[in-house]
Amino acid sequence: MFRTALRNVFAHKARLLMTVLAVMLGVAFVSGTLVFTNTISQAYQKSSAKGFDQVDVAVEAELQEDKGDTVGKRAELTQALLDESAKVPGAASAIGVVNGFTAIADKDGKLIGGGFQSQGGNYWGAEDPRYPLVSGHAPSGEGEVLIDSQTAKRAGYEVGDTVRLSVDGPVLDPKITGIFSTDDGNVAAGGSLALFDTAAAQQLFGKPGTYDQIDVKAKAGVSQSALKAELDKALPKDTVETTTGQELADSQAEAISASMSGLKQGLLVFAGIALFVGTFIIANTFTMLVAQRTKELALLRAVGASRRQVTRSVLIEAFVVGVVAAVTGLAAGVGIGAGLRSLMGTLGATVPDGPLVITPGTVLAALAVGVLVTMLAAWLPGRRAAKIPPVAAMSSVHAQATTKSLVLRNTLGALFSAAGVAVVLAATTMSGSDGQAPMGLGAVLLIIGVFVLTPLLSRPLIAAAAPVLRVFGVSGKLARQNSVRNPRRTAATASALMIGLTLITGMTVMAGSLQKSIDKMASSAIRADYVVSMANGNQLSPDVARKLGRIDDVTATSPLRNAPSRIGGETEYLTGVTGSTIGELTDLKVDSGSFKVGGTQVVVDDRTAESHGWKAGSSFTVAYEDGKKQKLTVAGVYEGNEMIQGIMLDLATLSPHQTDPADMQVMVKTSDGASGATKDKLEKALGSNPAIKVQDKKDLSNDIAQMFTLMLNMLYGLLAMAVLVAVLGVINTLAMSVFERSQEIGMLRAIGLDRRGVKRMVRLESLVICLFGGVLGIGLGVFFGWAAGELLGSTLATYELVLPWARMAIFLLLAATVGVLAALWPARRAGRLNMLAAIKSE
Structure with missing residues (x-):
């Protein structure tokens, strides 16, 4: 059986090549990530350790x-x-x-x-x-x-x-x-x-x-x-x-390792999704290979091979493919690690000198990932082939799924999908971090459920494309029939693209909605034309506010100064402001009382007031950082947001209790409003200081939304990798499908379908499969984007759903492009088949 398995591997080299490439890509990213992060981490650790040479x-x-x-x-x-x-x-x-x-x-x-x-x-x-x-x-x-x-x-x-x-x-x-x-x-x-x-x-x-x-x-x-x-x-x-000094060096090394772990985890997520998508390709490939060898496996069963031996022979093939893919992936990963390090240098990031680090753990991880993923994906097709009775297998090349198995599959898919939707909807009613874990669990359940149901969903969704396919005549009709002939194969092929588009669509919906809500927050909460702060988030010298206040065009300024205090035995941060001008610079909705800051009168955001049981007219005693106490009165309660919140009191009241005052930012209103000339004037008045940022409302919202944009750009990179793997899967599926249908294609050619018609049939089949995956992915992505937005909306009052129709259209066009490109080689191969040789083939 071992020799038989090896002969099968060498007999299907071309067909297994796509599988090797799919696994190799995932392994390459895993090993490349480990090589890159280990190299950078070790270089920084050695460099930082030298800094403690003078410290015992x-x-x-x-x-x-x-x-x-x-x-x-x-x-x-x-x-x-x-x-x-x-x-x-x-x-x-x-x-x-x-x-x-x-x-x-x-x-x-x-x-x-x-x-x-x-x-x-x-x-x-x-x-x-x-x-x-x-x-x-x-x-x-x-x-x-x-x-x-x-x-x-x-x-x-x-x-x-x-x-x-x-x-x-x-x-x-x-x-x-x-x-x-x-x-x-x-x-x-x-x-x-x-x-x-x-x-x-x-x-x-x-x-x-x-x-x-x-x-x-x-x-x-x-x-x-x-x-x-x-x-x-x-x-x-x-x-x-x-x-x-040794403890300091060790602590620094741990800190560097911890800081690198975030980058490592992010890159490994990319690799993990590539492997997850690749799993569909592997399972699909082995399913088709096993189906094509049903008679051969049945003959082995007839001459004495057991079910276990048949399954084992398929797993041996998978093991060989996995080892080849893992070794080549490891070699490619080392190159990726070295390339990423060089790329950091070209992007302006300085990296300490040091050797390329390839640890035994990296090698073992690459081999384990490549071999295990391949064998796990091949196990189910092998087990399914072994369960077919020899007589039934020898009488039919294509063993159809039984009614019982289809009912079981659809029932499980429906249960998983229903459970996923229920958990996601329940998570949207929760607040903040409490709903994150249930949301993630529900998303996983729903994706699994949809994947299991994909064969069932393929028929009605692909049937919806029938009116368009009729335009292409016989080729279009045959393409539609071929797409639904083997729903499981179509589902496995389309699911690879579906996963990538689900992620990217969901994140695009969230990013667009968050950007809109942040813009809305900045425009509704702030009347100031500019906010001045340090580039690194550190505190500003009070001299900055004084300089800004002396500029001719500036009509109002107010620093925002954080100061620790003790209220009721708990630490609470106060926000010092210029009481006479803060009303002109902000536009905060007052729930009760009046927005009046001065003397011992303060205003408090709604959440802080609720946590302390305060309302307009309430009094409380504060202990400042110098130890002195004072009784303050709540003049009003306002609706806080991510930009402005806390207990606001007048700087004239707060400053005498501070030994080292410093401002977090300064709000500025000018007579001419926000403009490029006014911004230049403010920057010049501050000495054209590179450490200070002068931002208008749009700059503020862009600054806050920057991390979401960065995450979105990373996911676009993830989509590109998932699409690459999906292209390999579509090529693999179509190529093997063409091989399977050689007789059929030969007959079509014999009765009058020309080469161009055969090529068009294969291309349309590929297009339909990819659009099917694209529609499912975009639909799921919109649902997850909406659900995540509902969860965020509990903490972000200005959140509203924004559907990026233009980008979703681009994603659907991308799916169609994948279908067209992936079909080029299989369509060309189908068109070049010799009709007589094809008719005689088995």
């Missing part, structure tokens, strides 16, 4: 817990603690570390490093062992700075140049006195690092006389654990905590 023990301030009416604060690392750390037994030296956000502009005024990776710090003394100087000398005062060598190279800066940068809003123009090298992970990832002298860094980052961390270096022969023990004895335990 790090001393950090502990964050005190919120207790009673006291807001917890982080303890300060003073100069006295630094001096004490340097004196402990076993310590060779101690360095005070100061850091914070620092945006550096290139020579064109554009931000380097993407905002989040733009960091600043202090250079310790005349020579800092952490940052070896490549050229120049140490900085002195706020007018001098060092920049890292990679940033200097990217932006074309040299020692002696003036660079524009920003720490928390105001623009600085220091002179570059030196360039240094670093193994900092942010810089390796394409970010930037600027260093000031210690006093200047403390002043710029709002930490005069204090440090963010103290790095202690051990003397020769002293272990990190021994030095840590000495520091624990000498330093106050209630305000500081110590960590060894």
